[in-house]
Amino acid sequence: MFETLTERLTGSFGFFKGKKELTETNIEEGLKAVRQALLEADVHFKLAKEFAERVKDRALGEKRLQGVDASDQFVHAVHAELVELMGPEDATLEMAKVGPTIILMAGLQGAGKTTTCAKLAKHLRERHGKRPMLVAADVKRPAAVEQLRVLGKAIGIPVFHEEGVTPPVVCERGVAAAKAQGCDVVILDTAGRLHIDDALMDEVAEIARVTSPHNQVLVVDAMTGQDAIESAKAFHARLTLTGVILTKMDGDARGGAAVSLKEITGAPILFLGAGEKVDDLDPFIADRMAGRILG
Numbered sequence: 053m054f055e056t057l058t059e060r061l062t063g064s065f066g067f068f069k070g071k072k073e074l075t076e077t078n079i080e081e082g083l084k085a086v087r088q089a090l091l092e093a094d095v096h097f098k099l100a101k102e103f104a105e106r107v108k109d110r111a112l113g114e115k116r117l118q119g120v121d122a123s124d125q126f127v128h129a130v131h132a133e134l135v136e137l138m139g140p141e142d143a144t145l146e147m148a149k150v151g152p153t154i155i156l157m158a159g160l161q162g163a164g165k166t167t168t169c170a171k172l173a174k175h176l177r178e179r180h181g182k183r184p185m186l187v188a189a190d191v192k193r194p195a196a197v198e199q200l201r202v203l204g205k206a207i208g209i210p211v212f213h214e215e216g217v218t219p220p221v222v223c224e225r226g227v228a229a230a231k232a233q234g235c236d237v238v239i240l241d242t243a244g245r246l247h248i249d250d251a252l253m254d255e256v257a258e259i260a261r262v263t264s265p266h267n268q269v270l271v272v273d274a275m276t277g278q279d280a281i282e283s284a285k286a287f288h289a290r291l292t293l294t295g296v297i298l299t300k301m302d303g304d305a306r307g308g309a310a311v312s313l314k315e316i317t318g319a320p321i322l323f324l325g326a327g328e329k330v331d332d333l334d335p336f337i338a339d340r341m342a343g344r345i346l347g
């Protein structure tokens with residue numbers, strides 16, 4: 053994972069080998085390599101430039117620790133700025149004080165949304181003692197409703213669906229059914245489509261309007277690089293995103309999405325999808341991710 057980003061970033065540390073102190077001059081080579089590493093991992097050039105500036109300010113501004121050479125000082129600054137960019141606080145889902153917690157899940161088709169709905173339901177039950185209900189409102193992809201039913205059955209979580217009504221109505225009725233059945237979390241699996249289109253955006257915005265979810269979570273495929281970033285921008289324009297789940301982190305993602313998503317959406321990454329199985333969901337910890345990126 054992140055081979056290119058990791059390799060290039062760690063490559064940038066080599067410029068300081070044998071140097072005792074970081075200076076305005078010798079830091080430039082390292083910063084150039086950091087910018088290049090981010091660009092190659094699909095990070096927008098403006099963000100890459102700003103990031104390098106912040107690394108510079110931090111690295112030159114920090115008090116030099118005893119026994120720490122220029123290279124360590126630089127690595128430390130890159131790590132700290134990565135944490136700042138992706139965190140700095142590790143976020144969690146917001147839980148409703150009264151009534152069921154509603155979680156709207158959005159994303160492009162194939163991002164892993166339906167699978168992630170099931171993963172999240174299982175996680176909330178097992179780690180937080182919740183009683184979730186899944187709502188199948190992805191009626192555009194005929195197999196999606198069946199897929200959610202199969203997943204729900206496998207993990208013992210109820211799945212609500214109703215034929216012949218629009219997705220916003222399915223979601224409203226799903227929330228009502230959850231209340232009636234004593235479920236305290238409702239996860240809405242909304243429609244995904246292959247490309248961003250206005251009808252999709254109108255529909256998901258309407259679902260948000262009628263259900264007032266406590267969490268509006270975007271599911272993004274980490275493997276899709278620049279497309280992931282474009283889709284995040286489009287959803288961010290229409291929803292009040294409160295969190296992101298980055299899937300397929302077990303593949304050879306270039307890392308740019310993980311680094312850029314919070315900056316683009318204003319919403320923190322909550323979880324990482326790390327495989328096709330229902331247990332392959334890890335809470336996102338910025339410090340750990342920075343460590344993974346830096347290898």
Ligand code: GDP
Nearest residue numbers: 161162163164165166167299300325326327328
């Ligand atoms: P949706 O169209 O967004 O609902 O996507 P699906 O949930 O149907 O997932 C699309 C494909 O991605 C399926 O084959 C999933 O098994 C797979 N998938 C989902 N999440 C992950 C993940 O974290 N890692 C891997 N390797 N595959 C995933």
